Amino acid sequence: MTTQADCPAKVTLSGYQLIATYSLPSATLSGASAVAWNWDSDTLLIVPDSGLVMVMVSKTGTVLSQMTMKNFADTEGLTYMGGGTYALSEERLGRAYKFTYVAGGTLDRNTLQSIAIGPNTGTNDGSEGMSFDPRDGSWVSIKEKNPQNVYRITGSFATGASTYTDIFATAQLGVNDIADVLVLATVPGVVDGPDANNLLLLSQSSQRLLKVSRTGQILGTLSLTSLATNPEGVTMDASQRLYICSDSTAPKLYVYAPAATDLCTCPSDLDRDGVVGSGDIGLALLEFGLCPGSAADLNRSGLCDSSDLGVILLDFGACP
Numbered sequence: 361m362t363t364q365a366d367c368p369a370k371v372t373l374s375g376y377q378l379i380a381t382y383s384l385p386s387a388t389l390s391g392a393s394a395v396a397w398n399w400d401s402d403t404l405l406i407v408p409d410s411g412l413v414m415v416m417v418s419k420t421g422t423v424l425s426q427m428t429m430k431n432f433a434d435t436e437g438l439t440y441m442g443g444g445t446y447a448l449s450e451e452r453l454g455r456a457y458k459f460t461y462v463a464g465g466t467l468d469r470n471t472l473q474s475i476a477i478g479p480n481t482g483t484n485d486g487s488e489g490m491s492f493d494p495r496d497g498s499w500v501s502i503k504e505k506n507p508q509n510v511y512r513i514t515g516s517f518a519t520g521a522s523t524y525t526d527i528f529a530t531a532q533l534g535v536n537d538i539a540d541v542l543v544l545a546t547v548p549g550v551v552d553g554p555d556a557n558n559l560l561l562l563s564q565s566s567q568r569l570l571k572v573s574r575t576g577q578i579l580g581t582l583s584l585t586s587l588a589t590n591p592e593g594v595t596m597d598a599s600q601r602l603y604i605c606s607d608s609t610a611p612k613l614y615v616y617a618p619a620a621t622d623l624c625t626c627p628s629d630l631d632r633d634g635v636v637g638s639g640d641i642g643l644a645l646l647e648f649g650l651c652p653g654s655a656a657d658l659n660r661s662g663l664c665d666s667s668d669l670g671v672i673l674l675d676f677g678a679c680p
């Protein structure tokens with residue numbers, strides 16, 4: 361079996377370069393606070409802190425659809441969990457809500473399963489971001505400030521029970537706030553590389569992106585001071601590109617690309633012949649079913665299935 365570790369990638373923030381800036385619709389995404397990459401559809405979902413509407417966009421910022429939000433107040437964190445499901449957090453309540461995105465639909469907070477991901481502060485310095493860890497079904501969330509916290513959450517949306525515990529002391533980070541977090545294990549190619557257990561932390565006030573270990577050691581930084589608007593949310597796709605949304609009345613989507621030497625450039629090329637083709641489909645079919653750790657599990661769901669075949673078909677042709 362070809363394993364995920366056969367195509368590892370590392371995340372070297374110092375090598376990232378801003379390659380594109382896209383304007384987002386100000387009517388719906390003014391104050392864009394969170395962005396999440398959907399590895400099944402290869403799209404981005406963005407929410408504003410107003411809690412009125414969420415918008416699905418392409419990776420070039422083109423609006424694809426939107427979903428009305430009801431009974432939300434201060435939405436700040438968003439993470440994709442696979443199979444079309446997401447979790448969305450309310451800052452002042454310190455809670456996350458599980459939902460399925462439906463284009464053109466309405467999402468009512470009062471009907472959703474939820475768990476606690478931090479303290480109920482009732483103030484604008486609470487749960488600012490969260491990220492799913494597909495390896496064990498846990499989450500990491502952050503509290504923005506006063507004080508800053510980085511929590512690991514275990515629990516169940518089905519039962520509503522959860523526990524959040526501090527991962528490390530945040531004073532060593534040297535930033536004024538924490539606006540978002542990304543578990544790097546959500547990224548194909550990175551999940552079995554040297555950065556699988558590390559996190560990205562975004563500071564809006566300090567305009568800085570940090571790569572940190574689970575002990576809080578700073579392993580890399582990316583300055584965001586050149587951005588015209590405040591960075592608020594961050595996500596990463598299978599090509600290890602960063603997507604950062606801005607909290608502004610003129611919201612933007614900033615795209616950063618890594619140095620080519622850090623890329624796992626072609627995870628769909630399972631037989632490593634430089635081309636994504638019928639041989640890779642054959643290998644994927646051989647792995648069908650439960651396949652933990654298999655390279656054919658391209659969306660890291662723990663199953664090798666039709667969704668992974670879809671990724672291969674999207675990548676058909678010569679590897680970049």
